[in-house]
Amino acid sequence: MCTWIQFASRRQWLASTALSLLALSPALGWAQSAWPSKAIKIVVPYAPGGANDILARVVAEKLAPVLGQSVVVENRAGAGAAIGTEYVARATPDGYTLLMAASGPIVFNPALVAKLSYNPLTDLAPISLAGSFPMILAVNDNFPAKNFAELVAYSKANPDKSNYAYPSASFQLVMELIKTRTGLKALNVPYQGSAPSINAVLTQEVQMTLIDSGPIAALIKSGKLRALAVTSEQRLASYPQVPTLKEQGVDLAVNFWSGLLAPAGTPAPIIKRLQEEMARIMALPDVVERMAKLDIKPVGGSTADFAKTIATEIPLWTQVAKDNNIKAQ
Missing domain, CATH: 3.40.190.10 (Periplasmic binding protein-like II)
Incomplete structure (x- = not known):
């Protein structure tokens, strides 16, 4: 015979187990929720008007219709682009706060600033290069x-x-x-x-x-x-x-670039979707034409290629800075 006490204990155990599974399974939460369900913010760590800002606004304009949510650009300039970059690096990794950053805060700042407030290799997740100039x-x-x-x-x-x-x-x-x-x-x-x-x-x-x-x-x-x-x-x-x-006769080609990044820990399906959209956007004829007028080459490459660019350029510029005793002004 099943007593009331046994039944209550079993019910409590089932409830406790269900709560534990929900708490320990971020993937389950991702699978049950549709992204995006609200507006997305692209942070530009520079003042409005520059090439990086223009790229961010083009991406925002083209992303919004396909994602079904507003995509807004927010300028957070200052400290050699470190303010806006750190803001995104510390944001919740849920796909709603992104960063359109140029080479400066991602590969040059680590070479020039002794105590940087963020680590581009561990605090940010590369999505795709947007353009190079x-x-x-x-x-x-x-x-x-x-x-x-x-x-x-x-x-x-x-x-x-x-x-x-x-x-x-x-x-x-x-x-x-x-x-x-x-x-x-x-x-x-x-x-x-x-x-x-x-x-x-x-x-x-x-x-x-x-x-x-x-x-x-x-x-x-x-x-x-x-x-x-x-x-x-x-x-x-x-x-x-x-x-x-x-x-x-000089075996050297150097370009500055801009790329889309997210806070580290952003779910892989979100990164994948954004990378696919970036590849599509940067290949659109009207985008290619607009970028050509600014001498910007649209890229829209893979996440792996972007990660390799960052990992390769940080040590390169760090060595150049060390050899010439160059520090942030």
Whole structure:
């Protein structure tokens, strides 16, 4: 005969077991809930208007209809993009807070900042690269060097007259790598932003600058500045006359990039869905056309490729920073 006490104990055991299974099974929770069920936020760790911000807004615009939820972009700038990046790294890993980050906070900050408030390798989960954009090495149109080889020769013959302007430590790292690979001689002169760096070349305070194409495009097209090289694998459609470094005998191609990341621990099915959507979005003809006008190459690659890029570039730039004693400004 089953007593009331035995029946009650069995009922309590069943209830307790059910609660334990729910608590110990995040996968069960994922399977029972539909993602997304509310708005998604893409954090941009920069002020509005830059290439990274534009990419985030394009992705948000294209994601919303297919996911059936609003996708909003939130700018959290400051501290070399560390503020917005840390915010996402500390967010709940549920697929509702994402990060559209450029190379700076992911691979350059670890090389430049001794005590970074986040670890891009352990605190963030890469989803997909969004786009890559090269840099342009430019001089004043009155400068005697007409190509990169002549620039190197000039710098070796006039080391006391050879210097370059740069707007941030990220550009300095790339320029120092170019110097190491080519024998170029040039002292570094820091400026606060792209516009002052470019103006220094215009006024011939310095001989050259390495900069992304956006801020310098009009000056190159007007003939006030001369582009000697682009750092991409291939020539840019906007500047078909400007050869790559590789075409000029330098075995080096360097691009800045932007990519979508999530907090570490975000469920794999969410990462997979977002990566698939990124691949679709970055291949859309209207997106490709819009990016081409900004000299951005759409990527939309795999999660594994993005993770490899991060894992490869952090030690590369860390070594360049160490060799040249470069730290965050």
